Amino acid sequence: RKEVEQDPGPFNVPEGATVAFNCTYSNSASQSFFWYRQDCRKEPKLLMSVYSSGNEDGRFTAQLNRASQYISLLIRDSKLSDSATYLCVVPSGGSYIPTFGRGTSLIVHP
Amino acid sequence: NAGVTQTPKFQVLKTGQSMTLQCAQDMNHNSMYWYRQDPGMGLRLIYYSASEGTTDKGEVPNGYNVSRLNKREFSLRLESAAPSQTSVYFCASRGQGENIQYFGAGTRLSVL
Numbered sequence: 001r002k003e004v005e006q007d008p009g010p011f012n013v014p015e016g017a018t019v020a021f022n023c024t025y026s027n028s029a030s031q032s033f034f035w036y037r038q039d040c041r042k043e044p045k046l047l048m049s050v051y052s053s054g055n056e057d058g059r060f061t062a063q064l065n066r067a068s069q070y071i072s073l074l075i076r077d078s079k080l081s082d083s084a085t086y087l088c089v090v091p092s093g094g095s096y097i098p099t100f101g102r103g104t105s106l107i108v109h110p
Numbered sequence: 111n112a113g114v115t116q117t118p119k120f121q122v123l124k125t126g127q128s129m130t131l132q133c134a135q136d137m138n139h140n141s142m143y144w145y146r147q148d149p150g151m152g153l154r155l156i157y158y159s160a161s162e163g164t165t166d167k168g169e170v171p172n173g174y175n176v177s178r179l180n181k182r183e184f185s186l187r188l189e190s191a192a193p194s195q196t197s198v199y200f201c202a203s204r205g206q207g208e209n210i211q212y213f214g215a216g217t218r219l220s221v222l
Contacts, residue, residue, distance in 0.1 A: 008150070033201070043213035049209070096209070
């Protein structure tokens with residue numbers, strides 16, 4: 001099992017739709033998790049942190065399921081501007097070496 | 111606030127040429143990282159520096175060297191470029207006690 005796995009997609013959804021991505025991780029000792037957003041040919045930027053209680057920021061909700069070792073990202077009322085690649089990041093250990101998933105591509109169309 | 115600055119933004123090299131990618135951050139961060147990103151491969155760690163004066167290998171260090179010149183600057187050197195090193199290179203930094211990385215805009219390198 002790879003350390004961090006994501007469905008590459010693309011997820012192709014209409015404006016206004018609700019879409020969800022999952023990310024599975026193999027290191028059961030991981031304590032914190034992150035979603036980054038990467039626009040085409042740009043640098044990754046932090047979208048949300050994911051802690052035990054989950055996290056909600058406007059239309060975006062991130063959840064953690066420790067038992068099944070996955071995190072999820074839910075986007076409600078999708079906008080055209082949400083089109084991007086969403087990267088799941090799982091840091092490891094005290095030296096903080098983050099492992100990036102390969103990303104899930106989202107395309108929101110009119 | 112500039113954040114993380116990478117130079118150059120674009121570069122074309124011939125096989126066997128050498129070059130240094132520069133990275134500087136103005137956030138007083140202790141840790142700095144170099145990644146490469148290839149289509150379908152995601153971000154892969156080349157080298158990192160947990161603090162000034164230390165460097166460690168990441169997942170794909172072969173063909174690269176790094177220098178942590180001071181707290182602000184972390185450079186990546188290709189001694190003899192190969193076509194397999196054609197990629198987008200990102201530098202990132204992280205503050206002590208933080209879990210968030212901040213990325214530069216990237217360097218797009220083509221090796222012919």
